[in-house]
Amino acid sequence: xxxIVTDIYMPVLPAILPLLIANNGYSYLTAGLLVTAYNxxxxxxxxxxxxxxxxKGFAISISTSLFISAFxxxxxxxxxxxxxxxxxxxxxxLGHALFHPAALSLVSRLxxxxxxGRITSYFVVGGNFGYAxxxxxxxxxxxxxGLPGLVFLIIPAVLxxxxxxxxxxxxxxxACEGHPAPEHFHGNAPSKKPxxxxxxxxxxxxxxxxxxxxxxxxxxxxxxxxxVTATTIVTLxxxxxxxxxxxGGHISxxxxxxxxxxxxxxxxxxxxxxxxxSSGLVAIVAILLFGFFLWSTFAVAVAMxxxxxxxxxxxxxxxxxxxxxxxxxxxVAVNGMIADQYSLAIALGTIPLPLAGATVLLxxxxxxxxxxKRWYPGSSGT
Numbered sequence: 001x002x003x004i005v006t007d008i009y010m011p012v013l014p015a016i017l018p019l020l021i022a023n024n025g026y027s028y029l030t031a032g033l034l035v036t037a038y039n040x041x042x043x044x045x046x047x048x049x050x051x052x053x054x055x056k057g058f059a060i061s062i063s064t065s066l067f068i069s070a071f072x073x074x075x076x077x078x079x080x081x082x083x084x085x086x087x088x089x090x091x092x093x094l095g096h097a098l099f100h101p102a103a104l105s106l107v108s109r110l111x112x113x114x115x116x117g118r119i120t121s122y123f124v125v126g127g128n129f130g131y132a133x134x135x136x137x138x139x140x141x142x143x144x145x146g147l148p149g150l151v152f153l154i155i156p157a158v159l160x161x162x163x164x165x166x167x168x169x170x171x172x173x174x175a176c177e178g179h180p181a182p183e184h185f186h187g188n189a190p191s192k193k194p195x196x197x198x199x200x201x202x203x204x205x206x207x208x209x210x211x212x213x214x215x216x217x218x219x220x221x222x223x224x225x226x227x228v229t230a231t232t233i234v235t236l237x238x239x240x241x242x243x244x245x246x247x248g249g250h251i252s253x254x255x256x257x258x259x260x261x262x263x264x265x266x267x268x269x270x271x272x273x274x275x276x277x278s279s280g281l282v283a284i285v286a287i288l289l290f291g292f293f294l295w296s297t298f299a300v301a302v303a304m305x306x307x308x309x310x311x312x313x314x315x316x317x318x319x320x321x322x323x324x325x326x327x328x329x330x331x332v333a334v335n336g337m338i339a340d341q342y343s344l345a346i347a348l349g350t351i352p353l354p355l356a357g358a359t360v361l362l363x364x365x366x367x368x369x370x371x372x373k374r375w376y377p378g379s380s381g382t
Contacts, residue, residue, distance in 0.1 A: 206328020241295025
């Protein structure tokens with residue numbers, strides 16, 4: 001629930017950009033820089049806060065970090081000064097960045113090896129729902145009350161703070177008592193190399209995700225769909241992805257995380273090309289399957305990162321939810337350059353390439369094959 005609430009505030013700034021431009025006379029560049037500042041701050045400070053939590057004991061309660069994000073987003077509705085807006089965007093992003101490593105560290109300690117995929121998927125899906133309803137709530141408030149209506153966005157955060165203080169009176173430390181960090185799958189000091197491979201694979205996966213979200217609506221419009229229909233199809237694709245994350249978490253607990261990751265990415269590639277080479281209902285079903293398989297790997301990758309860096313869960317969480325997503329988003333510019341140089345269709349056709357690269361990295365990732373060990377007990381499974 002806390003993840004739902006904290007991620008409500010992530011899409012607020014993009015949602016109000018048209019009003020900021022119309023009311024305050026900002027250029028597209030200056031308005032876009034507000035979103036860039038928020039995204040860069042959130043993405044690249046999460047690993048820092050995670051590292052500080054793991055090594056220095058630095059931790060701000062998840063209720064406080066949630067409130068920081070909500071408070072400064074709410075203040076954006078009552079100022080017209082550009083530099084104050086920039087400051088509020090950065091401070092809100094810091095609150096957001098503080099939340100994820102701390103919250104995921106708590107989630108990871110409450111998991112076991114038998115349910116880590118499932119429980120992690122529930123947490124991640126909470127953020128998906130928050131991100132989805134954020135623009136709806138923002139739009140309703142701004143429609144009725146104008147930009148000052150954003151101050152009412154503080155209400156969900158205040159309610160959640162009281163709820164967290166009641167449910168977790170001892171904070172993260174109290175909730176984690178009796179729940180040690182997960183053991184490394186080799187049972188000894190973990191190497192950083194497997195995690196680095198997983199991180200690179202996650203960056204490539206994020207590249208494909210953001211490229212699809214960015215350019216699919218435009219491509220569908222060029223194929224004769226209305227803008228409303230195109231955005232509806234993309235929304236349905238994202239909803240299938242939400243379902244895929246929960247299903248993926250469950251299946252990965254049963255058959256193995258590495259098995260599921262490889263299987264899902266391999267299935268996503270032909271599903272995308274089937275969409276690309278077909279039309280009508282077949283194309284729509286194919287893109288929904290693409291969304292299901294591609295998004296299903298995210299929570300599983302987060303669970304794997306906790307098992308690969310059991311003593312640095314905060315750092316692992318910050319990298320997987322911050323740095324990897326941030327760098328993956330930068331890859332969208334490559335697709336944009338391809339579209340400018342050649343065509344939008346060719347740019348879209350390259351989306352499965354980073355997925356293929358991610359699949360190869362996961363195959364060679366030093367992480368046990370659960371099914372292989374079950375079928376061949378004498379095998380190391382790596």
